[in-house]
Structure formats: C-alpha cells, structure tokens
Amino acid sequence: MTTARPISxxxxxxxxxxLAGRGGTGPPTAIKLRRSISSAYYALFHELSFRATQRLLGSASWGATEAAVARWVTHTDLATLARAATGGGSPALRVALGWMNEEVIRIAEAFLDLHDARERADYDDTFDVSAAVVLSLADLARDSVNRSVRMIDSGDPTYNRFLALAMGGVKVAKNR
Known part of the structure; x- marks a missing residue:
C-alpha cells in the first residue's frame, strides 16, 4: 500500500x-514565469483543500482517506466560494458565509487573483507578464498561506465556516 503525502x-x-528568478541570475523565460504563476496558485489551492479536508475529517494526519477527500474540492467551486466571501456571486453562499473576518476576505481575494492569473498563464497564448508581477503573485500566495495558518491556529469561526462550505457547500447552494 502506498502512503499518501499531501502536495507540499x-x-x-x-x-x-x-521559476520567477528570485535570487537567480538572469531573467527567467516566459514559460518559467507562466509556470511560476501556476505553482503559486496551486500552493494556495492545496493549502485551502488540505485545511478543508482536515476540518471535515477532524484529522491532523494525512493518508489515503484524506487524499481522496481533498479531491472533492474543485477549482471552480473554490472560486465561486471565494467570490461569495468577497461579497459577490451566489446570494445563498453569502448568507451561509455570513460576516467574514477581514483576513478570510483577503485570502479569498488572493485566491481569485491567483486563479485568474493562473487561467491566463496556462490558457491565454497572448498572456505576457513581467518577472516583477510574477514575483508579486508568488508573494501574494505565500502571504495567503501564512494567513491561512494563522486563521487555523486562532480557530477563527469565519474561516472554519469558509472551509466547511468548500467541502460541497457550493453544490448545495446551486440547488437552492
């Protein structure tokens, strides 16, 4: 049996x-800049799906069950939830989320910014970006992951609600 390990x-x-060339020599290539954006986005996506899975299962460990459940979180649903957390999108989700801590809103805004940048970097042939912009997106992802850790450590109820809704709440709200 293979041991599951969360994506780091x-x-x-x-x-x-x-990939963005932080601390390196010479300018990074366009494809490295694009892949950097994707890596930054996926860091935050996996942080959120990991935390939502832990919250749902009440587990601090990571195994095959956690890995399978983490796959329930989709990119589209998380973006929909993030839009609601920032005051847009689904009225049903906004009601379910209720008042959100400003730190949670900042995580949601960062997720949306990174999601949009990743979509453009991965699918838009005309997308052109500078190393400075890519480094700022990497910083945004790192800052958001750190915010997530602080919100978990503090036991913030609004972040717990956000994570709980990431585990299927978007699909339920669509049917209401």
Whole structure:
C-alpha cells in the first residue's frame, strides 16, 4: 500500500520563487514565469483543500482517506466560494458565509487573483507578464498561506465556516 503525502505547499511556493528568478541570475523565460504563476496558485489551492479536508475529517494526519477527500474540492467551486466571501456571486453562499473576518476576505481575494492569473498563464497564448508581477503573485500566495495558518491556529469561526462550505457547500447552494 502506498502512503499518501499531501502536495507540499512550501515546495510549491519555493518552486514559484525559483521559476520567477528570485535570487537567480538572469531573467527567467516566459514559460518559467507562466509556470511560476501556476505553482503559486496551486500552493494556495492545496493549502485551502488540505485545511478543508482536515476540518471535515477532524484529522491532523494525512493518508489515503484524506487524499481522496481533498479531491472533492474543485477549482471552480473554490472560486465561486471565494467570490461569495468577497461579497459577490451566489446570494445563498453569502448568507451561509455570513460576516467574514477581514483576513478570510483577503485570502479569498488572493485566491481569485491567483486563479485568474493562473487561467491566463496556462490558457491565454497572448498572456505576457513581467518577472516583477510574477514575483508579486508568488508573494501574494505565500502571504495567503501564512494567513491561512494563522486563521487555523486562532480557530477563527469565519474561516472554519469558509472551509466547511468548500467541502460541497457550493453544490448545495446551486440547488437552492
């Protein structure tokens, strides 16, 4: 039996920095800049799906069950939830979320910014971006992951509600 190991958020953040040329010599290529954006986005996505899974299962460990449940969190649903957390999108989700701590809103805004940048970097042939912008996106992802850790450590109820709704709440709200 293979042991499941969560995708390392820290390694994705480090990869985003490396691809963007942080601390390196010479300018990074366009494809490295694009992949850096993708790595930064995936770092935050996996942080959120990991935390939502832990919250749902009440587990601090990571195994095959947690890995399977984490796959329930989709990119589209998380973006929909983040839009609601920032005051837009689904009225049903906004009601379910209620008042949100400003730190949670900042995580949601960062997720949306990174999601949009990743979509453009991965699918828009005309997308052009500078190393400075890519490094700022990597910093945004790192800051958001750190915010997530602080929100978990503090037991913030609004963040717990956000994470709970990431585990299927978007699909339920669509049917209401």
């Amino acid at each position: 958020v820290a390694e994705l953040l480090d990869l985003a920095d490396e």
